[in-house]
Amino acid sequence: MMPSTGHRRPLPLDGTDGYATVLTVPRTPGGRLLGAGVDLLDQQRFALAARRVGPAWPHRIFDETERAAEPAELARLFGIKECVIKIVGGLPVGAGYRDIVVATTGGDGARPIRLRGELARWARDHRAVLAGGVLAGGVLEECPDTAGSAQAPPNADRRAPEIPGHGALHPCPSPGLPALDLCWAAATEAEVDW
Protein backbone atom coordinates (compact mmCIF):
# COMPACT_ATOMS: atom_id res chain seq x y z
CA MET A 1 0.00 0.00 0.00
CA MET A 2 1.36 3.41 -0.91
CA PRO A 3 1.99 5.78 1.99
CA SER A 4 -0.13 8.91 1.85
CA THR A 5 2.43 11.24 3.38
CA GLY A 6 3.64 13.77 0.88
CA HIS A 7 1.90 12.08 -2.04
CA ARG A 8 -0.33 14.13 -4.24
CA ARG A 9 -4.00 13.27 -4.35
CA PRO A 10 -4.96 12.45 -7.96
CA LEU A 11 -6.35 15.58 -9.57
CA PRO A 12 -9.70 15.29 -11.37
CA LEU A 13 -8.27 16.51 -14.64
CA ASP A 14 -10.49 14.85 -17.20
CA GLY A 15 -13.75 14.35 -15.33
CA THR A 16 -13.53 10.54 -15.50
CA ASP A 17 -11.06 8.51 -13.47
CA GLY A 18 -9.12 11.48 -12.12
CA TYR A 19 -5.75 10.12 -13.22
CA ALA A 20 -5.31 11.24 -16.80
CA THR A 21 -6.05 14.21 -18.95
CA VAL A 22 -6.14 15.09 -22.59
CA LEU A 23 -5.25 18.72 -23.16
CA THR A 24 -7.05 20.06 -26.19
CA VAL A 25 -5.21 23.14 -27.35
CA PRO A 26 -7.15 25.64 -29.46
CA ARG A 27 -5.47 25.40 -32.84
CA THR A 28 -5.86 27.17 -36.11
CA PRO A 29 -6.71 24.71 -38.91
CA GLY A 30 -3.54 22.85 -39.81
CA GLY A 31 -1.50 24.83 -37.28
CA ARG A 32 1.24 22.68 -35.78
CA LEU A 33 2.14 22.84 -32.10
CA LEU A 34 5.27 24.97 -31.63
CA GLY A 35 5.66 24.51 -27.90
CA ALA A 36 3.89 24.09 -24.58
CA GLY A 37 4.64 24.94 -20.98
CA VAL A 38 3.16 24.01 -17.61
CA ASP A 39 3.55 25.60 -14.20
CA LEU A 40 2.36 24.44 -10.79
CA LEU A 41 1.33 27.56 -8.89
CA ASP A 42 1.08 27.73 -5.11
CA GLN A 43 -1.60 30.33 -4.35
CA GLN A 44 -0.40 30.94 -0.81
CA ARG A 45 3.24 31.45 -1.77
CA PHE A 46 2.16 33.87 -4.48
CA ALA A 47 0.11 35.89 -1.98
CA LEU A 48 2.91 35.93 0.58
CA ALA A 49 5.41 37.13 -2.03
CA ALA A 50 2.95 39.84 -3.07
CA ARG A 51 2.51 40.89 0.55
CA ARG A 52 6.27 41.18 1.03
CA VAL A 53 6.68 43.21 -2.15
CA GLY A 54 3.91 45.68 -1.25
CA PRO A 55 1.23 47.61 -3.14
CA ALA A 56 3.36 48.55 -6.16
CA TRP A 57 3.76 44.93 -7.28
CA PRO A 58 0.83 44.51 -9.73
CA HIS A 59 1.96 47.38 -11.93
CA ARG A 60 5.20 45.67 -12.91
CA ILE A 61 3.69 42.23 -13.51
CA PHE A 62 0.18 42.78 -14.82
CA ASP A 63 -1.36 44.75 -17.64
CA GLU A 64 -4.15 47.20 -16.77
CA THR A 65 -6.82 44.75 -17.95
CA GLU A 66 -5.31 41.91 -15.90
CA ARG A 67 -5.12 43.99 -12.71
CA ALA A 68 -8.91 44.08 -12.48
CA ALA A 69 -8.99 40.32 -11.76
CA GLU A 70 -9.69 38.88 -8.31
CA PRO A 71 -6.66 37.75 -6.22
CA ALA A 72 -6.81 34.02 -6.94
CA GLU A 73 -7.21 34.79 -10.64
CA LEU A 74 -4.19 37.14 -10.57
CA ALA A 75 -2.10 34.27 -9.25
CA ARG A 76 -3.30 32.03 -12.08
CA LEU A 77 -2.51 34.71 -14.65
CA PHE A 78 1.01 34.79 -13.25
CA GLY A 79 1.23 31.00 -13.59
CA ILE A 80 0.12 31.20 -17.23
CA LYS A 81 2.76 33.89 -17.89
CA GLU A 82 5.38 31.54 -16.43
CA CYS A 83 4.25 28.88 -18.90
CA VAL A 84 4.74 31.30 -21.79
CA ILE A 85 8.27 32.09 -20.57
CA LYS A 86 9.04 28.36 -20.76
CA ILE A 87 7.73 28.19 -24.33
CA VAL A 88 9.87 31.09 -25.55
CA GLY A 89 12.96 29.79 -23.72
CA GLY A 90 13.22 32.51 -21.09
CA LEU A 91 12.52 36.22 -21.07
CA PRO A 92 14.82 38.15 -23.40
CA VAL A 93 16.64 41.18 -22.00
CA GLY A 94 14.31 44.15 -21.95
CA ALA A 95 11.21 41.98 -21.62
CA GLY A 96 9.07 41.62 -18.53
CA TYR A 97 5.94 39.90 -17.28
CA ARG A 98 3.80 42.79 -18.52
CA ASP A 99 4.78 41.91 -22.08
CA ILE A 100 2.68 38.75 -21.73
CA VAL A 101 -0.99 39.72 -21.62
CA VAL A 102 -3.40 36.92 -20.72
CA ALA A 103 -7.11 37.42 -21.37
CA THR A 104 -9.00 37.30 -18.09
CA THR A 105 -12.05 35.79 -19.76
CA GLY A 106 -12.43 32.15 -20.58
CA GLY A 107 -12.89 30.64 -17.12
CA ASP A 108 -11.14 27.28 -17.02
CA GLY A 109 -11.06 27.09 -20.79
CA ALA A 110 -8.40 28.48 -23.08
CA ARG A 111 -7.64 32.20 -22.91
CA PRO A 112 -5.92 34.02 -25.75
CA ILE A 113 -2.45 35.38 -24.92
CA ARG A 114 -0.99 38.49 -26.53
CA LEU A 115 2.74 39.27 -26.55
CA ARG A 116 4.35 42.70 -26.70
CA GLY A 117 7.81 44.14 -27.29
CA GLU A 118 10.66 41.64 -27.73
CA LEU A 119 8.28 38.75 -27.16
CA ALA A 120 6.01 39.97 -29.96
CA ARG A 121 9.01 39.70 -32.28
CA TRP A 122 9.39 36.05 -31.23
CA ALA A 123 5.70 35.45 -32.01
CA ARG A 124 6.04 37.11 -35.42
CA ASP A 125 9.17 35.14 -36.29
CA HIS A 126 7.41 31.88 -35.43
CA ARG A 127 3.97 32.93 -36.70
CA ALA A 128 2.77 31.83 -33.29
CA VAL A 129 -0.69 32.03 -31.77
CA LEU A 130 -0.74 31.53 -27.99
CA ALA A 131 -3.38 30.39 -25.55
CA GLY A 132 -3.32 29.26 -21.95
CA GLY A 133 -5.44 28.30 -19.01
CA VAL A 134 -5.72 26.41 -15.76
CA LEU A 135 -6.18 22.66 -15.91
CA ALA A 136 -6.98 21.83 -12.32
CA GLY A 137 -6.43 22.66 -8.69
CA GLY A 138 -5.58 20.27 -5.89
CA VAL A 139 -3.98 20.01 -2.47
CA LEU A 140 -1.35 17.83 -0.88
CA GLU A 141 -2.86 15.17 1.36
CA GLU A 142 -0.26 15.74 4.04
CA CYS A 143 2.91 17.74 4.27
CA PRO A 144 5.93 15.68 5.31
CA ASP A 145 6.58 18.11 8.18
CA THR A 146 3.07 17.63 9.60
CA ALA A 147 2.82 13.86 9.14
CA GLY A 148 1.64 12.07 12.25
CA SER A 149 0.67 15.34 13.87
CA ALA A 150 -2.74 16.92 14.09
CA GLN A 151 -1.16 20.35 14.18
CA ALA A 152 0.33 22.41 11.42
CA PRO A 153 3.88 23.63 12.07
CA PRO A 154 4.03 26.70 14.33
CA ASN A 155 5.06 28.95 11.43
CA ALA A 156 2.15 27.86 9.20
CA ASP A 157 0.03 30.86 8.25
CA ARG A 158 -3.57 29.82 8.92
CA ARG A 159 -5.09 33.07 7.70
CA ALA A 160 -6.25 33.54 4.15
CA PRO A 161 -3.27 35.33 2.60
CA GLU A 162 -3.89 38.85 1.38
CA ILE A 163 -2.64 40.50 -1.76
CA PRO A 164 -1.98 44.22 -1.21
CA GLY A 165 -4.74 46.27 -2.77
CA HIS A 166 -6.69 43.16 -3.71
CA GLY A 167 -7.96 41.63 -0.45
CA ALA A 168 -7.71 38.04 0.73
CA LEU A 169 -7.32 34.87 -1.26
CA HIS A 170 -9.58 31.96 -0.42
CA PRO A 171 -8.16 30.12 2.60
CA CYS A 172 -6.11 27.06 1.81
CA PRO A 173 -8.19 23.87 1.85
CA SER A 174 -6.22 22.68 4.87
CA PRO A 175 -4.27 24.98 7.19
CA GLY A 176 -0.61 25.09 6.24
CA LEU A 177 -1.13 23.12 3.01
CA PRO A 178 -0.78 24.65 -0.45
CA ALA A 179 -3.66 25.38 -2.81
CA LEU A 180 -2.13 24.43 -6.15
CA ASP A 181 -3.16 25.39 -9.66
CA LEU A 182 -1.82 23.59 -12.71
CA CYS A 183 -1.41 26.27 -15.37
CA TRP A 184 -0.62 25.68 -19.03
CA ALA A 185 0.13 27.58 -22.21
CA ALA A 186 0.67 26.46 -25.78
CA ALA A 187 1.88 28.09 -28.97
CA THR A 188 0.60 26.94 -32.34
CA GLU A 189 1.57 28.08 -35.80
CA ALA A 190 -0.92 30.42 -37.44
CA GLU A 191 -2.21 29.42 -40.85
CA VAL A 192 -2.51 32.99 -42.06
CA ASP A 193 0.55 35.15 -42.67
CA TRP A 194 1.27 37.83 -40.11
Add this chain to the structure above:
Amino acid sequence: MTESEVQVAVAEVWAEVLGVEGASDARDFFELGGDSLKAIELLFALEQRVGVEVDAGQLLEHPSLGELQDYVASQSR
Protein backbone atom coordinates in the same frame (compact mmCIF):
# COMPACT_ATOMS: atom_id res chain seq x y z
CA MET B 1 25.16 55.54 -3.44
CA THR B 2 28.77 54.66 -4.16
CA GLU B 3 29.55 51.58 -6.24
CA SER B 4 30.66 49.64 -3.17
CA GLU B 5 27.45 50.60 -1.31
CA VAL B 6 25.41 49.36 -4.28
CA GLN B 7 27.31 46.07 -4.28
CA VAL B 8 26.71 45.61 -0.55
CA ALA B 9 22.99 46.44 -0.94
CA VAL B 10 22.61 43.95 -3.80
CA ALA B 11 24.34 41.24 -1.73
CA GLU B 12 22.03 41.96 1.23
CA VAL B 13 18.89 41.74 -0.91
CA TRP B 14 20.21 38.54 -2.52
CA ALA B 15 20.83 36.95 0.90
CA GLU B 16 17.44 38.04 2.29
CA VAL B 17 15.41 36.75 -0.65
CA LEU B 18 17.27 33.46 -1.03
CA GLY B 19 17.80 32.94 2.69
CA VAL B 20 21.51 32.29 2.20
CA GLU B 21 24.51 33.61 4.08
CA GLY B 22 27.70 34.63 2.31
CA ALA B 23 26.73 33.10 -1.02
CA SER B 24 29.47 32.61 -3.57
CA ASP B 25 29.57 35.35 -6.22
CA ALA B 26 29.59 32.73 -8.96
CA ARG B 27 26.56 30.65 -7.98
CA ASP B 28 23.39 30.99 -10.03
CA PHE B 29 20.20 32.48 -8.51
CA PHE B 30 18.18 29.45 -9.58
CA GLU B 31 20.88 27.02 -8.43
CA LEU B 32 20.57 28.58 -4.96
CA GLY B 33 16.84 27.80 -4.77
CA GLY B 34 15.51 30.88 -6.56
CA ASP B 35 12.29 30.60 -8.53
CA SER B 36 9.91 32.96 -10.31
CA LEU B 37 8.31 34.27 -7.11
CA LYS B 38 11.67 34.86 -5.42
CA ALA B 39 12.87 36.56 -8.61
CA ILE B 40 10.01 39.05 -8.36
CA GLU B 41 10.80 39.72 -4.69
CA LEU B 42 14.45 40.27 -5.64
CA LEU B 43 13.62 42.69 -8.47
CA PHE B 44 11.26 44.77 -6.33
CA ALA B 45 13.66 44.82 -3.38
CA LEU B 46 16.48 46.04 -5.65
CA GLU B 47 14.26 48.81 -6.97
CA GLN B 48 13.32 49.91 -3.44
CA ARG B 49 16.79 49.58 -1.92
CA VAL B 50 19.00 50.74 -4.79
CA GLY B 51 16.57 52.64 -7.02
CA VAL B 52 17.43 50.59 -10.10
CA GLU B 53 14.64 48.93 -12.07
CA VAL B 54 15.79 45.47 -13.14
CA ASP B 55 13.53 43.45 -15.41
CA ALA B 56 13.18 39.69 -15.23
CA GLY B 57 15.09 39.25 -18.49
CA GLN B 58 18.11 40.97 -16.94
CA LEU B 59 18.10 38.52 -14.04
CA LEU B 60 18.24 35.64 -16.52
CA GLU B 61 21.10 37.42 -18.30
CA HIS B 62 22.99 38.12 -15.03
CA PRO B 63 21.99 35.18 -12.81
CA SER B 64 24.91 35.15 -10.35
CA LEU B 65 25.42 37.58 -7.49
CA GLY B 66 28.66 38.94 -8.98
CA GLU B 67 27.10 39.56 -12.39
CA LEU B 68 24.01 41.14 -10.88
CA GLN B 69 26.10 43.42 -8.65
CA ASP B 70 28.09 44.61 -11.67
CA TYR B 71 24.94 45.17 -13.73
CA VAL B 72 23.07 47.07 -10.99
CA ALA B 73 26.17 49.16 -10.22
CA SER B 74 26.50 50.07 -13.92
CA GLN B 75 22.83 51.14 -14.01
CA SER B 76 23.03 53.22 -10.83
CA ARG B 77 25.84 55.47 -12.04
